[in-house]
Amino acid sequence: MFEIVNNRQVIFGENKISDIPSLLKWYGCKKVFFATYSSSADSYHKIAGLLEEAGIGHVCYDQVAGEPDLHMINGGRDIFLAEGCDCTLALGGGSVIDTAKAIGMLAVNGGNVEDYQMNGKQVTAVPPLFIAVPTTSGTGAEATKTSVVLNNYNGLKKSLYHTTMIADIVILDPTLTTGLPRHITAATGMDALSHAIESYVSLNASPLTEMYGLKAIELINKSLKDACDDPQNLKARGDMMLGSYLGGLAITAGIGIAHIMAQPLGAMYKIPHGDACSIFLPAAMELNMDHAEARYARIAEALGVAEPESTDQENARRAVARVRAIREEIGAPVCLAPYIKETPDMDFIIDTVKKTTGHITCNPCPLTEQLMKDAFEKAMEQ
Numbered sequence: 001m002f003e004i005v006n007n008r009q010v011i012f013g014e015n016k017i018s019d020i021p022s023l024l025k026w027y028g029c030k031k032v033f034f035a036t037y038s039s040s041a042d043s044y045h046k047i048a049g050l051l052e053e054a055g056i057g058h059v060c061y062d063q064v065a066g067e068p069d070l071h072m073i074n075g076g077r078d079i080f081l082a083e084g085c086d087c088t089l090a091l092g093g094g095s096v097i098d099t100a101k102a103i104g105m106l107a108v109n110g111g112n113v114e115d116y117q118m119n120g121k122q123v124t125a126v127p128p129l130f131i132a133v134p135t136t137s138g139t140g141a142e143a144t145k146t147s148v149v150l151n152n153y154n155g156l157k158k159s160l161y162h163t164t165m166i167a168d169i170v171i172l173d174p175t176l177t178t179g180l181p182r183h184i185t186a187a188t189g190m191d192a193l194s195h196a197i198e199s200y201v202s203l204n205a206s207p208l209t210e211m212y213g214l215k216a217i218e219l220i221n222k223s224l225k226d227a228c229d230d231p232q233n234l235k236a237r238g239d240m241m242l243g244s245y246l247g248g249l250a251i252t253a254g255i256g257i258a259h260i261m262a263q264p265l266g267a268m269y270k271i272p273h274g275d276a277c278s279i280f281l282p283a284a285m286e287l288n289m290d291h292a293e294a295r296y297a298r299i300a301e302a303l304g305v306a307e308p309e310s311t312d313q314e315n316a317r318r319a320v321a322r323v324r325a326i327r328e329e330i331g332a333p334v335c336l337a338p339y340i341k342e343t344p345d346m347d348f349i350i351d352t353v354k355k356t357t358g359h360i361t362c363n364p365c366p367l368t369e370q371l372m373k374d375a376f377e378k379a380m381e382q
């Protein structure tokens with residue numbers, strides 16, 4: 001038994017942002033709530049100019065300072081309503097996409113985002129048309145129905161989601177990522193790799209998520225280093241954009257111990273999501289190894305390091321070594337210690353992990369407190 005939610009339309013190609021006005025016109029949209037990571041970015045000006053030429057109005061929302069919190073979303077909802085917007089456009093990384101995703105939902109469902117995140121309020125109305133245009137290659141947030149939000153009152157970073165919150169249209173335009181700084185390319189790429197690997201070993205994996213996950217691993221393994229070393233390389237940028245999108249589709253199989261730790265600790269210690277995933281991924285693979293050896297051996301094939309004569313155990317170990325090597329090649333973060341200023345209170349950490357994602361049951365190794373402690377310690381040592 002499985003279920004997967006897909007976008008209605010995915011458009012891949014260089015300069016495909018130029019399709020935006022005709023898409024909006026077709027859907028009869030007149031006023032766009034345009035969320036962007038920077039109102040001074042060339043890509044924002046290009047799209048804004050195209051909208052103007054097409055006679056489509058927009059309001060620019062560039063208030064996503066860091067990863068989304070309640071204020072960014074509730075504040076954006078107020079602007080959406082006050083300006084009479086009828087659709088949502090997100091141009092940015094996971095932070096902007098998740099913010100816009102939640103704002104569109106709130107605009108027609110009422111209440112505040114925390115009502116849905118913490119208090120079980122249900123989505124009952126279909127959000128307005130939502131076009132997601134990623135400018136990082138990591139989260140795959142354009143492919144998911146989830147919005148990950150920091151709750152300012154209790155410090156927990158938790159998701160809210162609904163089938164209808166997934167973007168209707170996704171535009172994957174590799175030219176948008178050529179200006180992405182190296183360290184963000186590296187960390188977000190490790191996030192995408194984490195989605196692909198964690199979903200493939202998930203106890204909820206399905207034939208679809210397996211297919212997406214393996215293809216994502218191949219693309220990321222092939223092109224992450226090139227995207228970091230040669231930022232203008234559109235082939236590598238395109239592979240990463242597609243790998244990230246496929247990783248987003250795959251992670252609907254459920255997150256594993258790397259994300260289960262990365263999400264709450266990222267919020268606690270202000271670690272960007274991709275950096276946190278980079279730190280936890282190899283540790284997670286090692287901790288799961290005995291429970292998913294054959295699956296990691298298949299991952300080793302996708303990573304191009306499997307030897308046909310070797311046992312699954314040997315190949316699974318090669319997969320972990322290759323992930324560590326990728327991380328080193330691109331200079332992505334390997335250790336938690338530099339982010340932690342005071343001696344950590346382990347009970348508090350475990351309690352926070354449990355409150356945030358500790359209910360998730362699809363990690364191959366059973367999710368015990370000991371596993372959380374082991375993951376934390378390994379992440380501190382590396």
Ligand SMILES: NC(=O)c1ccc[n+]([C@@H]2O[C@H](COP(=O)([O-])OP(=O)(O)OC[C@H]3O[C@@H](n4cnc5c(N)ncnc54)[C@H](O)[C@@H]3O)[C@@H](O)[C@H]2O)c1
Nearest residue numbers: 037067093094095135136139141144146148176179180273
């Ligand atoms: N919804 C989901 O399914 C899902 C999945 C995983 C992660 N997330 C969430 O996504 C968020 C992280 O998103 P992210 O990793 O894409 O990073 P991000 O959106 O926070 O962006 C990182 C930085 O890169 C900058 N930036 C973005 N695009 C740029 C470009 N083209 N050129 C130059 N700078 C650019 C941003 O302004 C920001 O400073 C986290 O909140 C995480 O929890 C969501």
Ligand SMILES: [Fe+2]
Nearest residue numbers: 139191259277
């Ligand atoms: Fe992630």
